């Protein structure tokens with residue numbers, strides 16, 4: 526008779542209450558969805574990608590003074606194939622827009638986007654023919670960070686909001702895998 530895991534118990538010091546059940550500092554989680562979301566939310570890998578002045582603040586966020594590593598997100602990747610968070614740090618020019626979209630498409634699922642700064646979110650002070658008036662015209666944005674430029678604290682807060690969003694994510698219908706049948710083979 527195969528055994529079935531029904532309850533998994535583990536510690537999480539950063540978010541002590543996730544499943545609604547807590548016993549003496551121990552969180553009891555009852556399903557795979559919660560565990561998967563928890564793992565995804567606490568190991569976000571941003572893409573190394575900056576467009577303008579906001580990118581300087583993004584770099585500072587990963588430095589020792591602000592220490593994004595506290596939230597498991599300091600591992601900036603140099604390739605979209607290893608990243609799951611795109612931070613659009615700076616204004617998006619119309620020439621850059623197709624490149625931005627291509628890089629987004631190269632990121633594996635699941636993936637998320639943070640729009641950092643007034644320029645990325647709405648065009649900001651660049652209300653002209655050359656700048657896209659909002660990055661969400663190019664890629665779907667999960668979190669918007671206001672400011673010009675937003676401080677590293679504001680970007681860190683955006684990561685916290687993104688983590689909260691991921692933790693409430695629904696996996697959807699699981700794909701049922703059927704065993705492959707080989708012609709001529711006996712069962």
Ligand code: SF4
Pocket residue numbers: 577578579614615616641642643644645649650672673674675
């Ligand atoms: S929001 Fe401000 S700091 Fe950021 S790209 Fe625009 S002008 Fe530069």
